[in-house]
Amino acid sequence: MNNSFHNSVRPLIYLSMLLFVFSGFQNSFSLDPYTVRTVYFIPTDSVDKSDWLDLDDIMKSSQNVYRSEMNRHGFPNKTFRLELDNQGDVIVHKVFGRHNKAFYYHDTFGLVVSEIQQRFNDKKNIYSIVIAGVPAIQGGWFGGMGSARPWNSDEYHGFALSAETSRENTEQIILHELGHTFGLWHIVLYNPKEFILGSGEKLSLHEARWLSKLCYFNNQWNFGTAPSIVKFHNTEQLDNGKIRFSIDIRDNSGIHQAYVGLNTNIVGWDFFNGSNNNDTAVFDVDLGHVLGSNNIGVQLMDNDGNWMYYAQGYALPRQEPTDLDLYRKNFDEKFGDKNYDLKPVSIDDGEQLGNPDLSKQAFDEKFDNKNPEDLDNNNDEVKHVCEGCEVSIEEIPEDDDTNLKNPRSVNTRNKLTVKWASLKSLNR
Numbered sequence: 001m002n003n004s005f006h007n008s009v010r011p012l013i014y015l016s017m018l019l020f021v022f023s024g025f026q027n028s029f030s031l032d033p034y035t036v037r038t039v040y041f042i043p044t045d046s047v048d049k050s051d052w053l054d055l056d057d058i059m060k061s062s063q064n065v066y067r068s069e070m071n072r073h074g075f076p077n078k079t080f081r082l083e084l085d086n087q088g089d090v091i092v093h094k095v096f097g098r099h100n101k102a103f104y105y106h107d108t109f110g111l112v113v114s115e116i117q118q119r120f121n122d123k124k125n126i127y128s129i130v131i132a133g134v135p136a137i138q139g140g141w142f143g144g145m146g147s148a149r150p151w152n153s154d155e156y157h158g159f160a161l162s163a164e165t166s167r168e169n170t171e172q173i174i175l176h177e178l179g180h181t182f183g184l185w186h187i188v189l190y191n192p193k194e195f196i197l198g199s200g201e202k203l204s205l206h207e208a209r210w211l212s213k214l215c216y217f218n219n220q221w222n223f224g225t226a227p228s229i230v231k232f233h234n235t236e237q238l239d240n241g242k243i244r245f246s247i248d249i250r251d252n253s254g255i256h257q258a259y260v261g262l263n264t265n266i267v268g269w270d271f272f273n274g275s276n277n278n279d280t281a282v283f284d285v286d287l288g289h290v291l292g293s294n295n296i297g298v299q300l301m302d303n304d305g306n307w308m309y310y311a312q313g314y315a316l317p318r319q320e321p322t323d324l325d326l327y328r329k330n331f332d333e334k335f336g337d338k339n340y341d342l343k344p345v346s347i348d349d350g351e352q353l354g355n356p357d358l359s360k361q362a363f364d365e366k367f368d369n370k371n372p373e374d375l376d377n378n379n380d381e382v383k384h385v386c387e388g389c390e391v392s393i394e395e396i397p398e399d400d401d402t403n404l405k406n407p408r409s410v411n412t413r414n415k416l417t418v419k420w421a422s423l424k425s426l427n428r
């Protein structure tokens with residue numbers, strides 16, 4: 001990777017929900033817990049543009065976006081607390097980085113956060129940070145990054161790091177990354193452009209409902225034990241093709257809400273009325289969202305806002321290999337020793353999963369000794385691999401990672417799309 005920022009960075013791509021292990025602090029500030037603090041982090045060769053950026057305005061505007069969205073969903077006057085001075089202005093902590101911009105280029109989040117931890121020791125606050133003079137983070141791939149920890153963690157609860165781009169973009173990034181620090185995940189089930197956890201300014205109902213119990217959005221809290229998983233049932237395939245996850249949950253103060261997600265994306269939620277100590281969360285998830293993985297995130301909140309995240313292994317009910325498995329296997333056998341940089345990562349399936357025509361023999365006939373880079377949608381060789389289903393091949397540019405981790409299911413009947421991605425992208 002070179003040292004210039006990637007040309008095709010889209011500032012509103014985010015990575016999140018990384019749970020880090022942190023340690024160590026030196027200095028101490030005194031502040032109510034569960035408050036969002038604002039930090040302007042300045043590398044040695046960056047110009048202090050905090051007057052132009054006006055974080056007082058950006059943070060209050062973000063606070064108002066959350067408030068109006070909570071209000072729209074029936075949770076009036078709830079938003080996160082901001083650290084303010086006696087005049088009601090946002091306190092902007094300027095932290096002077098020990099290194100120049102280049103030092104923070106690749107692991108921006110980890111390096112900045114480690115210096116922030118040495119400056120502040122209030123772990124129950126959330127730190128909203130803008131890094132001065134750096135227009136994209138993590139080697140130029142992202143506009144921002146956020147981390148979250150459950151309510152009772154001994155570690156720092158949350159960091160929301162934003163690049164410094166236009167004021168409008170910076171505010172959008174802060175909105176989004178703060179959402180992660182509150183325990184929200186990305187959105188794949190509806191238009192991500194409209195929502196805070198995409199690149200817009202809306203909260204969905206399940207997000208507002210989650211935030212309504214969170215200590216950062218309330219003035220008092222009643223901490224107890226977060227919900228626990230009693231039993232994670234075997235997955236079932238439903239007649240409509242969806243995969244059902246059923247999880248028995250227990251909590252002493254009543255269950256409020258449950259999420260399942262993969263790769264930073266929420267793929268299902270379940271609401272409870274908070275009156276039961278034992279209940280079963282049920283999620284019917286599109287196969288395309290859980291294909292090719294064996295680990296699902298389960299996030300549970302009780303009636304008092306105590307929440308916990310669990311990583312849960314699972315197996316799909318089908319025992320036979322999926323089309324994607326077959327393609328990968330065939331690809332490895334044909335091309336694995338040839339250093340080709342392309343590999344199928346997902347198959348968008350209509351109703352063709354398990355089609356026996358997508359066999360090794362069919363693959364051999366069509367793909368034998370061909371360079372996959374020569375295959376494209378117009379190449380007859382890649383069409384009609386199986387009778388009755390059209391196969392097209394779409395190459396994903398190396399710098400477009402939006403779909404790599406999220407095989408999508410589509411509803412197109414009799415059409416299969418094999419997506420190819422570079423190994424470099426997959427391994428990143």
Ligand SMILES: [Zn+2]
Nearest residue numbers: 014015016186
């Ligand atoms: Zn994100």
